Amino acid sequence: MSNNPFPLPKEKLLEAYTKMKTIREFEERLHIEFAKGDIPGFVHLYAGEEASGTGIMMHLEDKDRIASTHRGHGHCIAKGVEVEGMMAEIYGKVTGSCRGKGGSMHIADLSKGMMGANGILGAGAPLICGAALASKYRGDGGVGITFFGDGASNQGTVLESMNLAAVWNLPVIFVVENNGYAESTSIDYAVAVDSYIDRAAGFGIPGVTVDGTDFFAVYEAAGEIIKRAREGGGPAFLECKMVRFFGHFEGDAQTYRAPGENEDNRANKDCLKIFRSKVTKAGVISDAELKKIDDAVLARIEASVQKAKADPLPTAKDLLTDVYVSY
Amino acid sequence: MSPLVGIVANPVSASDIRRVVANASTLQVTDRANIILRVLSALRACGVENVLMMPEKSGIRRHITRAYERAANLKEDIFPQIHHVRQDITTTVQDTFKATAAMKEAGCKIIIVLGGDGTHRAVVSQCGDIPIAGISTGTNNAFPEHREPTITGLAVGLAAMGRVPDAIAFEGNKRLDIKIGDRAEDIAIVDVAVVTERFVGAKAIWKPENFRELFVTFSDPEVIGMSAIAGLLEPVSRRDPHGLMVALSPPHEAKLRLNVPFAPGIIGAIGIGEVKHMMPGVPVKLDFPAGTIALDGERELAFDQTDDVTITLVKDAFRTVNVSAIMNYASKQGLMKLN
Numbered sequence: 301m302s303n304n305p306f307p308l309p310k311e312k313l314l315e316a317y318t319k320m321k322t323i324r325e326f327e328e329r330l331h332i333e334f335a336k337g338d339i340p341g342f343v344h345l346y347a348g349e350e351a352s353g354t355g356i357m358m359h360l361e362d363k364d365r366i367a368s369t370h371r372g373h374g375h376c377i378a379k380g381v382e383v384e385g386m387m388a389e390i391y392g393k394v395t396g397s398c399r400g401k402g403g404s405m406h407i408a409d410l411s412k413g414m415m416g417a418n419g420i421l422g423a424g425a426p427l428i429c430g431a432a433l434a435s436k437y438r439g440d441g442g443v444g445i446t447f448f449g450d451g452a453s454n455q456g457t458v459l460e461s462m463n464l465a466a467v468w469n470l471p472v473i474f475v476v477e478n479n480g481y482a483e484s485t486s487i488d489y490a491v492a493v494d495s496y497i498d499r500a501a502g503f504g505i506p507g508v509t510v511d512g513t514d515f516f517a518v519y520e521a522a523g524e525i526i527k528r529a530r531e532g533g534g535p536a537f538l539e540c541k542m543v544r545f546f547g548h549f550e551g552d553a554q555t556y557r558a559p560g561e562n563e564d565n566r567a568n569k570d571c572l573k574i575f576r577s578k579v580t581k582a583g584v585i586s587d588a589e590l591k592k593i594d595d596a597v598l599a600r601i602e603a604s605v606q607k608a609k610a611d612p613l614p615t616a617k618d619l620l621t622d623v624y625v626s627y
Numbered sequence: 628m629s630p631l632v633g634i635v636a637n638p639v640s641a642s643d644i645r646r647v648v649a650n651a652s653t654l655q656v657t658d659r660a661n662i663i664l665r666v667l668s669a670l671r672a673c674g675v676e677n678v679l680m681m682p683e684k685s686g687i688r689r690h691i692t693r694a695y696e697r698a699a700n701l702k703e704d705i706f707p708q709i710h711h712v713r714q715d716i717t718t719t720v721q722d723t724f725k726a727t728a729a730m731k732e733a734g735c736k737i738i739i740v741l742g743g744d745g746t747h748r749a750v751v752s753q754c755g756d757i758p759i760a761g762i763s764t765g766t767n768n769a770f771p772e773h774r775e776p777t778i779t780g781l782a783v784g785l786a787a788m789g790r791v792p793d794a795i796a797f798e799g800n801k802r803l804d805i806k807i808g809d810r811a812e813d814i815a816i817v818d819v820a821v822v823t824e825r826f827v828g829a830k831a832i833w834k835p836e837n838f839r840e841l842f843v844t845f846s847d848p849e850v851i852g853m854s855a856i857a858g859l860l861e862p863v864s865r866r867d868p869h870g871l872m873v874a875l876s877p878p879h880e881a882k883l884r885l886n887v888p889f890a891p892g893i894i895g896a897i898g899i900g901e902v903k904h905m906m907p908g909v910p911v912k913l914d915f916p917a918g919t920i921a922l923d924g925e926r927e928l929a930f931d932q933t934d935d936v937t938i939t940l941v942k943d944a945f946r947t948v949n950v951s952a953i954m955n956y957a958s959k960q961g962l963m964k965l966n
Contacts, residue, residue, distance in 0.1 A: 305825025305917070305929060306825075307824075307826065495638070495639070495655065495656045495685055497642045497646075497653055498657075501653040506646035506647045506650075506653075507642060507646055508646050508647055508829075509639055510829055514828075516826050516827070516828045517828050517829050517830070520828035520829040521644050521647075521829040524644055524647055524648055525644075525647050558715075
């Protein structure tokens with residue numbers, strides 16, 4: 301009998317850990333760098349939520365498309381977008397994923413099926429319905445995943461998209477990443493239909509809730525849902541209950557949190573710690589192997605920051621390029 | 628003094644993967660709140676004045692608060708006073724554990740439970756000698772009996788008010804205790820299933836090809852889930868002193884193949900090996916190298932060759948409200964007659 305009790309082979313477990321660790325260190329570093337004032341615009345950090353994006357994206361191929369949110373760095377990395385291009389993009393440099401014109405909230409890489417982070421709440425849902433319709437029309441087996449937060453779940457675009465996806469039986473998975481706060485507003489204040497699953501049920505879409513701090517819970521549930529969508533089983537709704545380690549945006553004083561909440565999240569709800577504990581206790585991956593990944597990730601993030609800082613900004617003549625597409 | 632009745636309502640039962648892999652129902656929060664309102668008015672009709680509820684932030688409390696406001700506006704005096712346990716809300720099973728312990732501490736006469744088998748199990752792990760009354764709001768619900776919650780509320784109300792002798796109102800139930808080595812790990816109130824998956828993951832079990840061993844406190848051919856497997860072989864009532872052990876395998880490896888409703892809308896084949904009675908107080912050593920132990924339908928404990936797992940049937944382990952006996956007693960004694 302194999303000593304690996306998990307539903308992924310060891311190399312895939314290492315890949316998942318590398319992705320989660322890369323997201324974590326990318327965000328931890330941005331938390332530091334943003335405070336220095338060199339980064340234009342806003343950043344919204346995904347630290348703490350890595351198991352959700354990674355657990356889902358481990359099932360996807362480049363042909364599968366995702367639409368992200370303002371908190372999109374983790375989705376980009378999990379979907380395979382290059383860290384170096386992302387960092388340069390966030391610094392507004394011409395070497396960035398979108399040549400420095402998008403910034404943190406508009407990182408896209410269509411070659412990886414990443415249709416873009418999105419600064420407009422709930423805007424990804426209709427985009428992904430279009431992408432899923434294209435996949436259905438082509439018959440290529442692709443699926444579309446739209447991520448949104450508990451706040452964006454109130455947007456009309458999300459609700460209209462759920463209706464459309466149900467009516468057209470589109471291969472769309474609606475993922476609400478429920479970290480408990482819409483910006484700073486607790487869901488029990490701002491969401492009239494308190495259960496997201498209830499909302500999905502209202503459109504005839506099956507809904508599932510998982511522990512978003514457990515990579516394996518997300519991975520298993522997402523696997524069933526994505527497989528079903530690929531095979532024509534239609535849309536589904538996945539709620540990942542999770543925590544975010546930082547504020548809504550960098551600079552958020554987080555006065556809405558309970559005393560000790562951040563410390564408790566870091567100590568007891570850290571999806572990376574949970575993952576590490578499971579794979580090392582099972583004897584599948586050693587601490588030394590994880591440490592090697594940790595070191596490589598830190599080095600990569602350091603190099604990406606240094607390169608991004610050194611790279612040139614776009615010039616005035618770049619202003620009108622890449623803005624419109626000629627058909 | 629009016630007795631205190633507890634209510635533990637799981638706001639998120641029935642939201643696991645079986646919504647997708649089967650066509651299992653979703654019970655909306657508003658429906659859960661309406662069930663509680665029906666129970667509350669039944670309790671009040673019997674004279675119960677105070678109810679202690681588990682707090683949650685999934686909407687049940689706010690729907691109930693609005694209903695109380697409407698009743699007050701309409702001058703309808705139909706509900707008991709509601710109190711909520713003071714505790715942090717984690718939106719995990721910890722909320723159920725803490726609330727149940729607090730209800731025990733507060734002296735609740737009976738605890739009403741809304742949830743599936745898993746929620747009932749969580750309450751049973753903490754309630755001690757306090758009887759529970761189950762209302763099904765889960766997916767595979769072998770434990771809570773299916774009936775209109777108003778009737779459950781009336782039975783609880785009559786029992787809590789002392790209008791029915793305890794010997795009629797309450798009955799003992801069996802439980803399965805799971806030990807790994809000398810450590811008491813957990814309990815189950817309906818079934819313990821050993822499955823080949825070796826990780827907990829999304830928890831629910833729905834792949835019969837992975838089922839290997841089954842232990843049940845009772846088996847019923849009228850339910851779905853693991854208890855249905857045993858129920859279709861040999862029904863064992865909740866009152867029988869014994870339980871049942873069934874060896875399972877993939878269908879092609881077994882002489883006997885059984886068609887079983889594993890989950891709502893999922894009927895499939897499973898291979899059946901030896902079927903044996905399980906006697907109370909006699910530990911059964913698990914003879915399977917590695918896998919996961921599912922308790923009342925949810926994977927909870929991963930084990931491997933190094934773990935010495937035993938399962939023991941315990942009789943009279945906890946008490947439940949016998950709704951049927953109470954309502955029949957009420958009929959015979961005229962307890963609901965107003966003059």
